[in-house]
Amino acid sequence: MNTSSANLKKIVIEPVTRVEGHGKVTILLDEKNKVHQARLHVVEFRGFERFVLGRPYWEMPVLVQRLCGICPVSHHLAAAKAMDIVVGVDKLTPTAEKMRRLMHYGQTFQSHSLHFFHLCSPDLLFGFDADPAIRNVIGVAQKFPDLAVQGVMMRKYGQEVIKVTAGKKIHGTGAIPGGINKNLSIEERDVLLREIDQMVAWAQGALKVAKDYSVENLEKVIPFGSFESNHLSLIREDGAMDLYHGNLRAIDAQGNKIFDQVDYQNYLDYINEEVRDYSYMKFPFIKALGTQDGWYRVGPLARVNTADFIDTPLAEAARKEFMAVTDGKPNNLTLAYHWARMIENLHAIEKIQDLLNDPDLQGKGLVVKGERRGEGVGLIEAPRGTLFHHYRVDENDQVTMANLIVSTTNNNEPMNRAVQKVAMDHLDGAPEITEGLLNHIEVAIRAYDPCLSCATHAMGQMPLEVSLIDCEGKLIDKKSNR
Amino acid sequence: MSETITFTIDGVEVKGKAGQTIMQAADGAGIYIPRLCYLEGCEPFASCRVCTVIVNGRPQAACTQPIAPGIVVENNTPEVTQIRKDIIEMMFVEGNHFCPVCDKSGNCELQAIAYRLGILVPKFPYLFPVRELDASHPYIFIDQNRCILCGRCVQASRDIDGKHVFDFVGRGPEKKIRVNAAARLADTDLDITDKACDVCPVGAILKKGVGYAVPIGQRLYDKQPIGSDIEANANK
Numbered sequence: 001m002n003t004s005s006a007n008l009k010k011i012v013i014e015p016v017t018r019v020e021g022h023g024k025v026t027i028l029l030d031e032k033n034k035v036h037q038a039r040l041h042v043v044e045f046r047g048f049e050r051f052v053l054g055r056p057y058w059e060m061p062v063l064v065q066r067l068c069g070i071c072p073v074s075h076h077l078a079a080a081k082a083m084d085i086v087v088g089v090d091k092l093t094p095t096a097e098k099m100r101r102l103m104h105y106g107q108t109f110q111s112h113s114l115h116f117f118h119l120c121s122p123d124l125l126f127g128f129d130a131d132p133a134i135r136n137v138i139g140v141a142q143k144f145p146d147l148a149v150q151g152v153m154m155r156k157y158g159q160e161v162i163k164v165t166a167g168k169k170i171h172g173t174g175a176i177p178g179g180i181n182k183n184l185s186i187e188e189r190d191v192l193l194r195e196i197d198q199m200v201a202w203a204q205g206a207l208k209v210a211k212d213y214s215v216e217n218l219e220k221v222i223p224f225g226s227f228e229s230n231h232l233s234l235i236r237e238d239g240a241m242d243l244y245h246g247n248l249r250a251i252d253a254q255g256n257k258i259f260d261q262v263d264y265q266n267y268l269d270y271i272n273e274e275v276r277d278y279s280y281m282k283f284p285f286i287k288a289l290g291t292q293d294g295w296y297r298v299g300p301l302a303r304v305n306t307a308d309f310i311d312t313p314l315a316e317a318a319r320k321e322f323m324a325v326t327d328g329k330p331n332n333l334t335l336a337y338h339w340a341r342m343i344e345n346l347h348a349i350e351k352i353q354d355l356l357n358d359p360d361l362q363g364k365g366l367v368v369k370g371e372r373r374g375e376g377v378g379l380i381e382a383p384r385g386t387l388f389h390h391y392r393v394d395e396n397d398q399v400t401m402a403n404l405i406v407s408t409t410n411n412n413e414p415m416n417r418a419v420q421k422v423a424m425d426h427l428d429g430a431p432e433i434t435e436g437l438l439n440h441i442e443v444a445i446r447a448y449d450p451c452l453s454c455a456t457h458a459m460g461q462m463p464l465e466v467s468l469i470d471c472e473g474k475l476i477d478k479k480s481n482r
Numbered sequence: 483m484s485e486t487i488t489f490t491i492d493g494v495e496v497k498g499k500a501g502q503t504i505m506q507a508a509d510g511a512g513i514y515i516p517r518l519c520y521l522e523g524c525e526p527f528a529s530c531r532v533c534t535v536i537v538n539g540r541p542q543a544a545c546t547q548p549i550a551p552g553i554v555v556e557n558n559t560p561e562v563t564q565i566r567k568d569i570i571e572m573m574f575v576e577g578n579h580f581c582p583v584c585d586k587s588g589n590c591e592l593q594a595i596a597y598r599l600g601i602l603v604p605k606f607p608y609l610f611p612v613r614e615l616d617a618s619h620p621y622i623f624i625d626q627n628r629c630i631l632c633g634r635c636v637q638a639s640r641d642i643d644g645k646h647v648f649d650f651v652g653r654g655p656e657k658k659i660r661v662n663a664a665a666r667l668a669d670t671d672l673d674i675t676d677k678a679c680d681v682c683p684v685g686a687i688l689k690k691g692v693g694y695a696v697p698i699g700q701r702l703y704d705k706q707p708i709g710s711d712i713e714a715n716a717n718k
Contacts (some may be wrong), residue, residue, distance in 0.1 A: 054615055056623055058693035063583040167698025171582060174697065182697040369694075396617035397690055 008036055011433060015441050016040075023450070025441055027423050033430055038423035040415050040445060041279050042102050050280030051400045057086055057393045061175050064389070064404070065435055070114070070451060071164055072171050073107035074382030074407075077244070078389040080175035081358035081378030084395050085265070087177040088370025095363030096179035099243045102355045103174055104380065108348040109156025109199075110357040111383035112341050113301075115449045116206055117151025120338060123443050126211050129436025147209070150202045154345075157192075157199050161352060164188040179367035189356055200314070203349045206343040212256035214325075214339045223425065225334035225418035225444035228253035229295070230286065232410070234381050237261065243381040249306045250286055252298060255330050258286060264379040267388060268429055273405065281412050284405055291306065295413035298385025299448060302341035305330040314356070315347035334418050337447040382407045384449050417442040489553040491535075492712035496555075503535055504544040504555055511717025514709030515557055516566055516595045518573075518683050519632035520545045524641050530573075531633050534565050538633060541565065545696065570596050571604040578613060578627035579684075585693045586685030586702025592630060593684075594708035616661070618668035621690055622679055628685040629659055647672045659686075 009031075011077060014024030028036040037394065055063060065072035071145040077100055091102070122135045125144060133139075141148035159169040164184060166172025174180055212222050226264030230253065234246035248270065250258040262270055273282040276292050298304070304323075310316040322339055325331065331340070378389040385407035392401040408415075422424055422444045427437055484499040491513050498507030505524065508515050508584045519530035528543035536556040536714075544557075556562050573579075573592060581587050613626035631650070636659070639647040648671045651660040663669035672678065679687060698704065 056617065056690065056693075058691060061634065062585075062694055066582065176694055177691075181695055182700075222587060226616060261503035397623070398615070398617050 005235045011438070012339055013438055013441060023399070023445075027441070029426065029433075033427065033433065035420075035423045035428045038416075038420045038427075038441070039278060040412075040419050049404055052399050052402045054398050057083055057391065057399055058398050060389075060391060060399065061177075061270065062171075062173055065171055067404075067406070068176060068297050068451060069170055070256045071107055071111050071383050073103055073166065075381055075389070075404075076166070076172070077104055077175055077337075078378040078380045078382070078387045080177065080392075081245075081380065082178035082376040082389045082391050083378070084121065085376030085378070086373055086391065088373055089178040089368045090370070092179055093363065093365035093368060094360040095183050095365055095449060097369065098355055098358060098360050098415075099165050099180040099183060100175055102184070102361065103162055103354060104244050105348040105351045105355070106158045106165065108153045108158075108163025109345060109352065109384050110137060110162070111449075112345040113151055113154035113158060114120070115383075116156070116210065116338065116342060116345070117148065118447050119449070120146070120443075121151070121209075123439070123446065124209075124338065128440050128443050129434070132435060133438075150205065153358055154199060154202055154206070164192070166442075171324070172260075174368065175376050178369055180329075181366065181368065183363055184356075185359040189361065189429055192352075193356050196349070196356060199349050200346070200353060203342070203346040204314065207339075207346050209337045210342040211318075211321070213334060221333055221335040225422045225442075226332055227334075227414075227417050227421055228332045229297045229414055230258060230276070230289070230415075231305045232298055232332055233303040233386055234264070234379060235261070235306055235308075236311075240311045241303055241307035241309075241344075242349070243303075243344070244379070248379075248386075251306055251330060252331060253332055255305070255328075258289070264388075265377045267377060267379070269481070271388075271405070272450070279412070281409050282405075283412050285413075288446070296321050296410065297387055297414045298407055298410040299337065299383075300344050301331060301333075301337045302385065304340040304343055304379060310343075310347055312347050312350035314350055315343050318343045334414075334421075334447045337449070341449070380436075384408055384451055385410050406451070408448070410451065411448045415445055415450060418447070487547055487549050487551050488556060491555040491557050492559065498549045500549075504535060504537070504542070504549055504551050507549050508555075508557070509712050510715065512713050513557065514712045515544045516598070516628065516709065517545060518591055518595070521634045521637055521681055524634075524637040527633065527637075532560065532566055536565065537564055562622070566595075567599050568599055570599060570601060570607055573630045574601075574604045575606045575608045576611070577629065578610060583588065584628065584685045585688060586628070586652070588696070588698065588704050589684035590685060590703075591708060594703040597703070598707050598709065606611060616667045617690075618666035618672075618709070619672060619690075620668070620671060621674040622667060623688045623690050624659075624661075624667055625686055626658060627686075628684045630684055631657060631659065632683060633657065634681040634683065635678045635687055638681045639672075639676065639686055642677040645671055645676065645678070645680060647676070678713050 016023045016025060024041050027038045030036060044469050048064055052063060060083055061076045064079045065076040067075050118137045120135060121140050125140060126135045158463055163169045164175035221311040230250055232250045234242060236242040236246045247263050248262040250261045252258055259270060270287055271284055272287045273284045275282055285291050286296060290334045298361040304319055308321050322343060375392045387407050388405035390403040391399055394400050421442055424442050426440045427433060430437060487498050488499055489496055491508055496507055496511045505515050515533050515535060517533040520526055526545035531543060533544040534541050537547060537553055581593055587593060618625040635648040639645050647662050648659050650657055650713045652658055661667050661670050
């Protein structure tokens with residue numbers, strides 16, 4: 001698309017609000033407000049791959065989780081899984097694996113609840129172009145107090161699960177190379193069991209909100225920021241959804257398998273990353289399909305699409321209902337992420353329920369040792385999608401190479417496509433570019449629950465500033481919510 | 483029998499034996515005086531100054547200052563606490579102490595004293611020095627970023643292990659710990675069972691692979707503040 005022609009105006013949404021991290025959107029319009037280009041830019045630089053070099057390998061699970069304050073457990077566990085390989089351990093003890101799973105499901109539950117209730121529910125409950133003074137989490141708390149309390153309590157429950165498995169609600173130390181550093185005491189288990197039935201019920205309620213919104217607004221949901229794409233996730237050997245461990249599966253928009261049951265230690269044979277000059281975030285793609293056709297979605301929508309089934313009964317029933325909308329074919333609707341996310345939320349709490357009743361969690365075998373290796377890859381299905389950690393470690397135990405492909409990076413191209421699609425559908429030719437119209441762009445981005453920096457500082461109210469600039473850089477108009 | 487000497491610490495009468503330091507007498511009385519370089523069994527040399535007390539109006543190092551009849555020692559007062567906080571804060575800014583990811587966290591004496599003194603954020607500017615790592619030894623890892631130059635490893639290696647693996651080199655800002663080899667720790671005769679491997683108060687000398695094996699909540703200073711063991715003597 002030509003972006004250098006004269007008389008183009010540039011709209012900048014900076015920062016994008018109610019997402020984790022800092023990003024901005026630029027939209028180039030001509031004199032008749034026709035959209036020429038719309039892009040999501042990630043404006044933060046992440047230097048973790050550089051400054052972990054030289055550090056001892058056992059620090060990685062604790063060090064790299066500092067990437068993020070929202071889902072640090074995902075980085076903690078992905079690094080720990082890579083370091084399991086480095087210390088020569090291919091199979092953990094049942095106690096270690098189940099403690100890690102419990103930690104991870106707690107993470108998924110709190111992160112999905114946070115996103116649904118705090119970040120995206122204002123758009124769904126009040127409308128995309130509702131008054132921004134109401135269209136926020138405080139507005140939700142005022143008009144839907146029961147729902148708001150459930151959101152807070154569900155997130156708290158997930159954080160409590162993390163605390164008893166990792167030692168702290170944020171940035172704990174539970175997973176260590178080759179295992180875990182604690183088991184679950186009877187007292188810790190019983191505290192969590194007291195509220196588990198309530199959490200399952202609330203997760204079902206949240207799923208109903210997301211499903212009802214999608215079904216009742218199908219005419220709006222179907223075209224909104226939607227496009228066909230490939231989908232990628234980990235998958236269990238029997239085809240079940242598995243958020244903690246599995247092999248890689250990629251499918252195309254019709255559900256045909258591009259590759260399946262790929263050992264992720266060999267991910268570099270299948271995945272590559274492209275660099276573009278307008279973003280610090282790379283653009284991953286499936287090697288065999290190239291940059292044009294190889295991009296893919298990850299996260300809840302991709303995982304529900306790639307899974308043959310879910311191994312917990314309530315979430316499986318919900319998955320079947322979800323897949324019926326598209327006659328069993330992959331769902332390629334951007335707004336369907338919310339529904340899929342709440343199916344996963346229910347799955348996570350069902351898994352927590354199962355694990356709390358598993359006596360293996362009180363086992364004594366915590367760590368396994370093996371023969372040191374020079375390299376390890378750890379993958380996990382983080383709340384926002386497939387997370388890759390890859391390290392090389394020298395004979396002195398120091399890290400010599402780190403490559404992290406974070407979940408949101410995998411969704412870079414889809415988010416850009418969603419931004420472009422919504423801009424074309426809603427802004428193109430509009431007589432006036434209102435805040436409500438611009439929020440449509442943010443709604444599309446929010447559906448992916450991006451963690452743009454994997455940083456802690458993006459929660460809460462963030463300033464929204466929109467500048468209308470002509471092609472010569474002259475400021476025509478500026479609006480701010482501050 | 484040794485002569486009993488009576489003096490006061492913060493107005494409380496304390497009895498010690500002739501030849502004891504203020505720190506030894508205070509320990510016996512269950513009064514905690516913070517310290518970092520002091521190593522039991524070795525000759526104190528007052529390098530860290532964290533044990534500074536005010537004796538009859540003058541600052542002195544409690545680890546080397548002998549007790550005397552009737553001396554008035556100020557220990558837990560706002561003035562002394564401020565001196566110690568300044569010293570501790572300078573240690574933090576002189577090195578690169580990233581407590582959140584340090585495997586010594588929870589077992590670190592520097593961190594524990596900072597917590598005990600109520601330090602939140604150092605008021606001095608961080609220097610962010612460029613420091614070396616030595617991971618060459620199969621069992622021991624040296625991270626100079628965290629070294630506070632207390633000298634415990636120097637003393638332990640020389641006086642207890644009889645090896646002289648570590649020593650100071652340089653002066654002033656250039657002062658650092660060096661190993662007794664051309665370049666690397668692996669070329670010394672340091673053994674994992676040496677006392678020198680166990681005395682570092684911070685995370686500068688660590689045993690490899692131990693990492694975060696002790697969960698949060700069960701680490702040494704998770705349970706009680708540093709000095710609590712000494713203060714328990716007060717009730718005996």
